[in-house]
Amino acid sequence: MKSHVKGLSDEEMSNTPPEIADDERSVAIPSTSSVAVQNEVPLLSSGEEGDLEDEAVMLPKKKRSDNKVWIFVEKFESIKDAEEAIKTANTWSSLRKHEVEEGMKKYYRCNKVKRKGPQCAAQIYLLFDAASDAVLMYRTDSDHDHESKTHFNYGLSPKVKEEINKLFDLHLRPKAIMTALAKVEGIKLPKMSQLRNYLYDQRRSKYGKPNISLGELEAWLSSHSTVPEDDDEVYVLRYEIEENDSPKFRFALSTKFLLQLACGVKIIHADATYKLVWQGFPVFVIGSTDKDKKFHPFCLGVATSEEKDDFKILQPDVLVCDASKAIQNAFVEIFGAEVTVRMCWAHAKRKIQARVEQVTRKEVQKQLLDDVDSLQAATDPEIFILAAKAFLLKWHSETDFIKYFEEQWLIQNRNWYLGVNLGSPATNNALESFNRVIKDEHTLRERFPISRFLVVATEMVNHWSTQYSSTSAENRVFATTPTLALREWTRSYQWAKLQKKVVLTRSDDVFKYYDVPGGKAETIEEFQNKWTNFNEYKKQFFSKWEVALPLNSKPQLLLQDKTVFKSSCNEQLRIQYRTLRNPTQNVKEVTKYSINFNGKFTVGKKMCDPRKESSRLIPCVFNLAIKKFIATLSKALAKAK
Incomplete structure (x- = not known):
């Protein structure tokens, strides 16, 4: 050992800690306050650190580091004194510890840098002597360089x-x-x-945190139950919490604007989806569809289960839903049996088709499903009942299917045909599509814990409300009259070219009723006897269509700036539609439809410079392009003028 210590007297050697003589791999370095000690303690290199086991903190595996030079700093009489010195310095954080022959080594890193990433070169360790209470402190011979280890490097x-x-x-x-x-x-x-x-x-x-207690949930709901002044601020319409052996809760969120939008709406869509909340609680979306068949949400609810009490906040006259008895029972219980509960035809058709494929012969499946479609087209309850009996009689040989169909779709859920409520949507497809938008855009198809879903739901309902603002990018509008696009005008034009005989059958104070030949027929076929079987029902029922036109509607056209357009010519009204055929050219191909009041249509095309064209005219109200209706357009425009 003396060969490693040069320039030290015997007296100085006698003052050297004995542990140094026993462990040539250990190092001594002076404290920053004692330069003399630095010159007295030998510098010993150590390659031991790379072999140490990381017991205190799990760190990523690294390459073996370069050998460090450790220098003795100070000796403490007790563990308490050593730990107090570490605490007072406020510079070191525990890194790892390691058992050696002399005792235990506990390493500390510089806490001026984060644990993950490049570390400061300055480190220390404490050696807890196994033979005594003494604690020796050593540190590397490198100075602090944590200022260069900025967070930009990792x-x-x-x-x-x-x-x-x-x-x-x-x-x-x-x-x-x-x-x-x-x-x-x-x-x-x-x-x-x-x-x-x-x-x-x-x-x-x-x-926030993923877990929430029933008490915390109640506190959140209570704090958000006050009706706010802001029309778009989300608040809790109603909530109920049952604390028993099986705790239950239900609540509904909306805004003042969404509730105002719901005023006067007679048709409500309601559905439950189960893939938004991690715990599997159903999330209810309630809204209505406008005349453009677009869904508008009014309310969002969450409950522990799908029960009839969860829907008592609804107040419509007609409900469009799936076969969920919880939704239907809530309607009947609260609003009475006179309220119409329309079964979504899309849901019904999928279930019927699945059963047909399971229990019927393959050669009759197509015809059977076609007859179900024909039965669904019934426009009157009385006709539906008679046609359903004829349907059962026709397919009585398919025993398994007929038993299922009669029980499920003629007794339990019978309101899936068109005539159950004229003017209401036959399907819940608009709401189903909206549910997909929620999953794709708001939750990213991730199931949130109920505590976090509260935040997501609040943001979502607020977005529903603000998208009707004039400053919003969506600028949504609840359409009270159908918007006719070019497709409808084109189909009307194609239909009007047909030589069909349209017959005015009757009129009242509100509507005029016309009979129009069905299919490609130009005249209405007369039948001597009423139908007696399902095949005759299909033939007679689809031989003509009845069209009802309101008496108080005035055909109008709107400019893009929504100012009413009045024709200066009572003989002819010209409507222009522009479609960009070649985006690379600064021209548009314009198709012009000239609608003459004698029922004839002419079509012309020309190339023009769009910069010289006036604003595009679009149709606002035009119920049906039939000859009898077009004949009245001239008089309506004359009165409007």
Whole structure:
């Protein structure tokens, strides 16, 4: 050992800690307050650190680090004194510990840098002497360099985090976020694991903890039950909590504007989806469809189960829903049996088709389903009852299917035909599509815990309300009259070219009723006897259509700025539609439809410069392009003038 210590007197050697003589791999270094000690203690290199087991903290595996030079700093008489010195310095954090022959070594790192990433060169360790209470402190011979270990060298930079936050607010998935980040210049693309970890932290920060007690839920609902002044602020319409052996809760969210929008609506759509909340609670979406068949949500509810009490907040005259008895029973119980509960035809058809494919012969399946479609087209309850009896008689040989069909679709759920409520939608497809939008755009098909879903639901309902604002990008409108697009005008034009004989059958104070030949027939076929079987029913029923036109509607056209257009010519009204055929050219091909009041249509095309064209005219109200109705258009325009 003396060969390693040069320039030390015998007295100085006698003052050297005995542990140094026993462990040549150990090191001594002076404290920053004692330069003399630095010159007295030998510098010994150590390659031991790379072999140490990480017992205290699990860190990623690293390459073997370079050998460190450890220098003795100070000797403490007790463990308490050593730990107090570490605490007072406020510079060191525990890194790991290791058992050696002399005792236990406990390493500390500089806490001025994060645990993950490049570390400061300055480190210390305490050697707890196994033979006594003494504790020896050693440190590396390197100075602190943590200032150079900035966060720009590891982890996510502030600019990357800013870009991720923007994309996170757009409800993009991790892969979509990574694709978007790849297009941003001047940033280092993170690893997918880094991105997922950061998004996990963001979700916790935004949505809070995933677990919530029933008491915390009640406190949240209570604090959000006050009706706000802002029309678009979300609040709790109603909530109920049952605390018993099987706790239950239900609540509904909406805004003042959405409730105002629901005023006067007579047709309500309601449905429950089960893939939004992690616990599997049903989420109810309630709204209505406008005259353009677009769904408008009014309310969102969550409950522990799908029961009839969950729907007592509804107040419509007609409900369109699936076969859920919870929804139907709520209607009947609260509003009485006179309220119409329309069964969604799309749901019914899927279930009927599945049963047909299971229990009937393959050669009759197509004809059987076609007859079901014909039965669904019945426009009157009395006709439906008679046609249903004829249907059962025709297919009585398919015993299994007929038994199922009669029980499920003629007794339990019979309101799936068109005539159950004229003017109401036959399907719940608009709401089903809206539910898909919720999953694709708001929850990203991720199931949230109920505590976090409260935040998502609040943001979602607020978005429903604000999208009707004139300043919103969507600027949604609840259409009270159908908007006719070019497709409807084209179909009307094609229909009007047919030489069909339209007969005025009757009229009242509200409507005029016309009989129109069905299919390709030009005249209405007369039948001597009423139908007696299902095949005759199909032939007679589809031989003609009855069209009802309101007496008080005046045909009008609107400009794009929604000012009423009045024709200066009572003989002819010209409607122009423009479609861009070649985006690379500064011209548009314009198709002009000239509607003459004698029932004839002419079509012309020309190429023109769009900069010289006036605003496009679009149809606002035009019920049906039949000859009898077109003949009255001239008089209506003359009165409007």
